[in-house]
Amino acid sequence: MPQSVLPLPGGRPYSVVAAAPGPGPHQWAGAPGATLDSDGSVVLAYRVRGEDDHNVIARSADGARFTTVAVLRKELFGASMVERPAIVRLDDGTWRLYVCCAVPGTPRWWIGALEAPTLEELPAAAVVPVFRGDDVTAVKDPVIRRDGDRWQAWICCHELDVPSEEDRMHTSYATSGDGLEWTWHGRVLAGRPGEWDARGARLTSVLPDGRALYDGRASKEENWFERTGVAAPAEPGRPGVTVGLTAVPDAPVVDVRYVEVLTLPDGGRRLYYEARLPDESHELRTELL
Numbered sequence: 001m002p003q004s005v006l007p008l009p010g011g012r013p014y015s016v017v018a019a020a021p022g023p024g025p026h027q028w029a030g031a032p033g034a035t036l037d038s039d040g041s042v043v044l045a046y047r048v049r050g051e052d053d054h055n056v057i058a059r060s061a062d063g064a065r066f067t068t069v070a071v072l073r074k075e076l077f078g079a080s081m082v083e084r085p086a087i088v089r090l091d092d093g094t095w096r097l098y099v100c101c102a103v104p105g106t107p108r109w110w111i112g113a114l115e116a117p118t119l120e121e122l123p124a125a126a127v128v129p130v131f132r133g134d135d136v137t138a139v140k141d142p143v144i145r146r147d148g149d150r151w152q153a154w155i156c157c158h159e160l161d162v163p164s165e166e167d168r169m170h171t172s173y174a175t176s177g178d179g180l181e182w183t184w185h186g187r188v189l190a191g192r193p194g195e196w197d198a199r200g201a202r203l204t205s206v207l208p209d210g211r212a213l214y215d216g217r218a219s220k221e222e223n224w225f226e227r228t229g230v231a232a233p234a235e236p237g238r239p240g241v242t243v244g245l246t247a248v249p250d251a252p253v254v255d256v257r258y259v260e261v262l263t264l265p266d267g268g269r270r271l272y273y274e275a276r277l278p279d280e281s282h283e284l285r286t287e288l289l
Contacts, residue, residue, distance in 0.1 A: 006230060007207070007261045007269050008254050012287045015064045017272065020281035021050030026224075028282040030274025031084035031141070034262040038093070042066075042262065043119065044272065045085040045097060046284055055085045055099060057119050063262075063270045064286055069119045072099065077112065077127055080104040084141040084258060088179065090115075096179065097122050098130070100140040107166040109138040109158070113180060130180055136161045141258075143203055144179070151176040154188070154212075156202040167223045169200035171214065171245075189231055189245040191216055196253060197229060203245075204228070205261045212245055215257045225276070226257040256285075 018029035031047040042063045048054055053074040058066035074082045079101035086098040095118065100111045112127035131153075133139040141156040152175055159168040171189040174182040189212070191197040197216025205213045210233045215226035230251035234244035259273040269289040274282050 006251065007259075007271060007289055008213070008228065008230075008252060009256050009259060009271050009273050009275075009285070009287055010254050012289070014275075014285045014287045016283050017044070017058075017064070017066055017286050018046065018048070018056070018284040020277060020283045021048055023279050023281055025280040026050070028274065029284045030282050031258045032260045032272040032274070032284060033084060033086040033143075034260050034270075034272055035087050035089060036262070036265070037089060040265050042270070043087055043089070043095075045087040046272075047083055047085065049081070053079075053081045055082055055097075057087065057097070057122065059119070063264070063288070070122050072097070072114075072123050074101070076123060077101040078104070083109070086142045086144040088144055088146060093117070095119050095122060098142045098144055099127065100142065107138060107158070107160050108133055108135070109140040111139055111142055111155070128180065130182060131155060131174075138166070141202055141204075143206060145206060146179065149177055151179040151182075152206075153182060154203040154206065157187075165220070167199065167220055169202055171201055171203040187244075189214060192247060195247070196227065197247065199223075201231075201247075202226070203231070204257070204259050207261060208263070211248075213259045213261065214245075214247075216247075228254045228256055228259050228273075 028049045033045045042060045055072040057070040060066040081102040083100040088096045110133045111131035114125040116122045116125045131139040138158040143154040145152045173185045173188045176182045189201045191200045199217045202215040212231045217226045230248045231245040234246045256273045271287045
């Protein structure tokens with residue numbers, strides 16, 4: 001698997017889509033989800049964490065310079081924090097946003113969906129829970145893909161069964177006929193004991209050939225210091241992650257997180273990702289392949 005064919009950050013000039021909201025740790029802009037509108041413009045949804053927790057929806061004609069069109073603050077959902085959103089345009093032009101919300105005073109997370117005719121109207125839409133989580137599993141950071149009537153979701157699941165060990169994570173897979181009622185198919189990607197991703201694996205983007213990019217870390221102490229690696233279908237000759245994914249040992253590991261790969265109308269690809277700065281704040285960047 002030559003490095004040149006992998007859509008990984010770091011080999012090209014980048015531009016900053018959103019600066020860190022402030023200096024120092026836990027001042028983050030990133031965790032992006034991207035899609036195309038019918039006119040070819042890029043719609044980006046991302047998380048900002050600092051003095052305030054919120055999701056931002058922004059639009060760009062060139063994929064690099066964005067204008068904010070909506071802000072959804074954590075208070076809209078009764079959440080103590082919000083994380084990576086996913087944005088989808090339906091066939092009739094309706095917009096659907098998947099948001100992930102922390103339950104105050106607990107380690108639990110759940111994912112809801114909002115729909116509106118325009119991006120600007122999403123903050124006023126009602127949220128419908130679609131992945132609820134439970135006392136032993138927190139669900140967050142959805143990757144949502146749609147192919148006709150077939151919806152697919154890769155959900156980061158945090159394991160809550162051991163107190164103070166809730167940073168452990170894996171990725172599970174679900175399918176749906178409408179993107180609202182989902183059927184789980186189990187775990188498809190997990191960390192590997194003794195490796196750089198031993199503490200967990202969070203899928204961040206699925207490529208057309210069945211490979212995926214994911215975030216991992218080796219230890220509890222590396223929480224918020226994840227890096228990006230590459231996974232491939234576990235069974236050769238059977239693309240599609242319903243049979244599971246496995247890390248690619250010889251693939252590069254890049255010191256960024258939440259990589260989103262957007263295929264453009266001309267066949268090119270644009271990457272969006274969260275990059276850590278020397279003071280441990282994070283900014284949202286983009287690169288064009």
